[in-house]
Amino acid sequence: MFSRPLLRFVPNGTKINFMRxxxxxxxxxxxxxxxxxxxxxxxxxxxxxxxxxxxxxxxRTQGPADFGQVRAALAxxxxxxxxxxxxxxxxxxxxxxxxxxxxxxxxxARTQALVDSVRHAVxxxxxxxxxxxxxxxxxxxxxxxxxxxxxxxISLLMIxxxxxxxFEWEFAVSAVITLILDLTKxxxxxxxxxxxxxxxxxxxxxxxxxYSTNDKxxxxxxxxxxLRKYRTMPLAELIDLSINETLSRTLGTSTTVFLxxxxxxxxxxxxxxxxxxxxxxxxxxxxxxxxxxxxxxxxLGEKRLRRDSRPPR
Amino acid sequence: xxxxxxxxxxxxxxVCFLGVLLCLPNALRQPAPTxxxxxxxxxxxxxxxxxxxxxxxxxxxTADRLRxxxxxxxxxxxxxxxGYRDVATDAHAGTVTFTPRSPSETEADLKALRAMxxxxxxxxxxxxxxxxxxxxxxxxxxxxxxxxxxxxxxxxIVRRRIDATGAVDPEITRQGDDRIVVELPGIxxxxxxxxxxxxxxxxxxxxxxxxxxxxAAPGPGVSLLPxxxxxxxxxxxxxxxxxxxxxxxxxxxxxxxxxxEWAVDFTFDSIGARAFAATTQANVGRRFAIVLDNKVVxxxxxxxAITGGNGQISGGFTAQSATDLALLLRAxxxxxxxxxxxxxxxxxxxxxxSIRAGMISLGVGFALVIVFMxxxxxxxxxxxxxxxxxxxxxxxxxxxxxxxxxxxxxxAGMLLTLGMAVDANILINERIREEIARGRTPLAAMQAxxxxxxxxxxxxxATALLAHIMLFAFGTGPVQNFALTIMIxxxxxxxxxxxxSRMLMVRWYxxxxxxxxxx
Numbered sequence: 001m002f003s004r005p006l007l008r009f010v011p012n013g014t015k016i017n018f019m020r021x022x023x024x025x026x027x028x029x030x031x032x033x034x035x036x037x038x039x040x041x042x043x044x045x046x047x048x049x050x051x052x053x054x055x056x057x058x059x060r061t062q063g064p065a066d067f068g069q070v071r072a073a074l075a076x077x078x079x080x081x082x083x084x085x086x087x088x089x090x091x092x093x094x095x096x097x098x099x100x101x102x103x104x105x106x107x108x109a110r111t112q113a114l115v116d117s118v119r120h121a122v123x124x125x126x127x128x129x130x131x132x133x134x135x136x137x138x139x140x141x142x143x144x145x146x147x148x149x150x151x152x153x154i155s156l157l158m159i160x161x162x163x164x165x166x167f168e169w170e171f172a173v174s175a176v177i178t179l180i181l182d183l184t185k186x187x188x189x190x191x192x193x194x195x196x197x198x199x200x201x202x203x204x205x206x207x208x209x210x211y212s213t214n215d216k217x218x219x220x221x222x223x224x225x226x227l228r229k230y231r232t233m234p235l236a237e238l239i240d241l242s243i244n245e246t247l248s249r250t251l252g253t254s255t256t257v258f259l260x261x262x263x264x265x266x267x268x269x270x271x272x273x274x275x276x277x278x279x280x281x282x283x284x285x286x287x288x289x290x291x292x293x294x295x296x297x298x299x300l301g302e303k304r305l306r307r308d309s310r311p312p313r
Numbered sequence: 314x315x316x317x318x319x320x321x322x323x324x325x326x327x328v329c330f331l332g333v334l335l336c337l338p339n340a341l342r343q344p345a346p347t348x349x350x351x352x353x354x355x356x357x358x359x360x361x362x363x364x365x366x367x368x369x370x371x372x373x374x375t376a377d378r379l380r381x382x383x384x385x386x387x388x389x390x391x392x393x394x395x396g397y398r399d400v401a402t403d404a405h406a407g408t409v410t411f412t413p414r415s416p417s418e419t420e421a422d423l424k425a426l427r428a429m430x431x432x433x434x435x436x437x438x439x440x441x442x443x444x445x446x447x448x449x450x451x452x453x454x455x456x457x458x459x460x461x462x463x464x465x466x467x468x469x470i471v472r473r474r475i476d477a478t479g480a481v482d483p484e485i486t487r488q489g490d491d492r493i494v495v496e497l498p499g500i501x502x503x504x505x506x507x508x509x510x511x512x513x514x515x516x517x518x519x520x521x522x523x524x525x526x527x528x529a530a531p532g533p534g535v536s537l538l539p540x541x542x543x544x545x546x547x548x549x550x551x552x553x554x555x556x557x558x559x560x561x562x563x564x565x566x567x568x569x570x571x572x573x574e575w576a577v578d579f580t581f582d583s584i585g586a587r588a589f590a591a592t593t594q595a596n597v598g599r600r601f602a603i604v605l606d607n608k609v610v611x612x613x614x615x616x617x618a619i620t621g622g623n624g625q626i627s628g629g630f631t632a633q634s635a636t637d638l639a640l641l642l643r644a645x646x647x648x649x650x651x652x653x654x655x656x657x658x659x660x661x662x663x664x665x666x667s668i669r670a671g672m673i674s675l676g677v678g679f680a681l682v683i684v685f686m687x688x689x690x691x692x693x694x695x696x697x698x699x700x701x702x703x704x705x706x707x708x709x710x711x712x713x714x715x716x717x718x719x720x721x722x723x724x725a726g727m728l729l730t731l732g733m734a735v736d737a738n739i740l741i742n743e744r745i746r747e748e749i750a751r752g753r754t755p756l757a758a759m760q761a762x763x764x765x766x767x768x769x770x771x772x773x774x775a776t777a778l779l780a781h782i783m784l785f786a787f788g789t790g791p792v793q794n795f796a797l798t799i800m801i802x803x804x805x806x807x808x809x810x811x812x813x814s815r816m817l818m819v820r821w822y823x824x825x826x827x828x829x830x831x832x
Binding site for chain 2: 003004005006007008009012013058060108109112115116119129130131132133134135136137139140144147148150151154155158159162163166199200202203206207209210211213214217218221225245246248249252253255256257258259260261262263264266267268269270271274275278
């Protein structure tokens with residue numbers, strides 16, 4: 001353990017024929033992505049407080065939570081909760097309120113005032129304490145949503161531009177198509193798990209995109225190197241070779257990032273759903289480098305890349 | 314590539330040592346006040362506290378300016394003995410318009426208005442319109458200036474008010490053009506603060522137009538204002554401000570000797586005292602209204618001229634509301650109403666839970682990666698682990714140096730950085746392994762490994778950096794903190810992998826000259 005490595009992922013010189021299964025890979029990915037898009041349309045994402053607006057109050061009660069009592073206390077303050085539910089521990093209660101309709105004139109002020117009403121209601125419950133109380137007005141949630149989407153969109157464009165600049169357009173386009181496919185699957189995962197989609201999730205998705213791009217760049221880098229090295233090898237064979245050569249690294253890095261994110265998913269309190277999405281994204285991003293990005297590169301570059309390894313630009 | 318000068322070695326080690334030093338303030342107590350002591354601040358999510366995002370009502374800034382401009386226009390015309398009718402304001406265009414008494418007076422009107430004092434050069438323009446009316450138009454620059462001033466002033470007032478509540482380490486910052494962020498560590502119920510900040514506390518003294526009492530349309534220059542204690546009752550009050558509440562030097566809550574009720578005593582400064590004396594002297598027998606945020610608190614009859622510069626407001630206050638009003642009057646009025654549009658509060662117990670969760674995750678994640686690297690990469694894996702530890706130290710050091718805030722997402726950012734950081738070592742090791750398999754000598758294999766891996770490492774880190782720059786640019790609060798730690802982490806990763814761990818490998822090679830590499 002202190003000098004020679006004890007374990008290996010894959011032996012030296014693997015020759016797995018990944019490209020033979022390329023249509024299988026693409027088809028699986030397409031099915032999963034289409035399913036995700038359908039899930040996105042219906043039932044759709046569970047929007048978090050950041051994007052939906054409204055009020056969330058987390059309360060820790062003395063002993064196991066009595067939801068009826070909590071509802072009754074809220075009723076005395078004339079607060080109608082959209083949801084009173086448990087989360088995490090049995091003595092923790094989550095109270096969710098929708099924002100007043102944005103059409104009313106003083107909806108912002110009313111949103112903020114509602115928090116105080118909920119606090120007053122909680123104060124009547126013996127031994128209960130407020131863990132967290134958040135209220136986001138309609139104008140802020142709309143802005144946060146817009147900014148989150150802008151961050152996603154611009155990041156994708158910048159990644160496209162960067163890879164285009166460093167490689168050829170075939171690489172950039174196949175990377176971005178793959179990233180979009182990854183993105184749709186992550187959205188599908190969010191819908192299935194009912195994880196709330198908020199700014200933190202946008203951060204998770206952007207981190208996944210960054211990580212996934214990194215993974216693709218490593219494979220592409222090797223493809224580019226081999227294009228120069230083996231001038232007559234057919235592209236399919238060359239891509240297979242490149243994937244095999246980088247396989248050990250791909251698996252190694254995915255594992256370390258996975259291991260780093262795992263404790264966060266298990267113990268990370270409010271970040272645990274963020275971490276689960278990261279873990280999902282790591283698996284998807286790693287497999288898509290091999291089964292999606294490479295086949296698309298093969299389809300796009302079959303004629304062009306092979307004719308001349310450095311086409312005039 | 315395979316040689317490191319002593320100087321380079323020394324400087325890399327010096328940076329790591331400096332990193333350790335910079336981390337120390339987070340764990341130790343400051344030995345003496347003269348020792349520079351910079352440490353990481355815990356974010357509200359870890360420490361507990363309140364975050365308030367407030368919106369400055371810019372429409373009211375414009376409306377306020379137009380009201381005083383309209384008032385000034387009337388005064389200027391009356392002062393010059395000129396007549397007017399149909400005074401109107403248009404907030405959207407920023408104009409005050411009126412129709413001259415007769416077209417023959419137009420020239421005199423223009424002259425009188427152009428002589429009005431301006432706060433800034435070219436603050437407004439006076440022009441005759443085709444229909445014969447005259448328009449006084451505020452310049453957009455002047456309005457913008459006023460708006461920025463209003464936000465700057467609001468921040469100052471907010472700071473004074475919050476300081477008066479005794480909050481510890483409050484952070485008040487501007488966000489965008491018209492927003493203010495207030496962060497209050499340790500305050501887990503911001504209700505009172507919200508109330509204090511949500512009150513404009515603009516106090517003015519006006520004359521009551523008794524002649525218009527009871528009429529529904531009080532006429533130009535007079536507004537119907539509700540009574541504070543009885544919103545259904547309305548009193549016709551002149552728009553013209555006789556004395557401004559900003560000319561106060563002191564205010565305090567007190568008990569009224571006669572009634573035994575809570576009241577607020579105040580003292581005018583010399584300007585306020587003079588104006589108050591002049592107004593009361595000229596209007597003995599009439600009623601004046603004390604107006605707070607467009608509500609009449611009180612409208613007493615002036616019995617005699619008040620020259621001492623002292624006054625008292627009473628109007629059904631409680632101990633708390635009298636104390637708060639005195640605090641607000643001392644801190645000064647907000648130039649425009651503020652409203653909370655986002656609030657987030659974390660209780661202290663949740664903060665403690667989050668710190669624990671973050672530390673456990675960080676510790677377990679770090680340990681898992683270290684064990685993995687040791688098992689899969691042997692000696693070179695341990696060098697990577699040394700670099701990983703240095704990476705963690707340097708991240709903490711940089712955050713401490715800038716006294717940055719650390720949130721739970723920030724801790725997640727650190728953890729993911731550690732997971733990604735060993736990628737560079739893995740790339741190098743795998744490359745060396747390949748080169749050895751191709752039959753290269755250890756030296757040639759290591760050289761090739763370093764050379765080939767460098768551009769890949771730079772490429773992959775650049776793309777990660779791009780995504781997080783966007784996140785930082787468009788995110789807010791905790792998400793920005795996540796992006797910031799990852800960006801710092803990318804820089805420290807490049808340093809520790811491209812310099813430190815590589816140097817350890819090279820020095821080991823130079824020392825032992827092995828015939829077989831441990832890959």
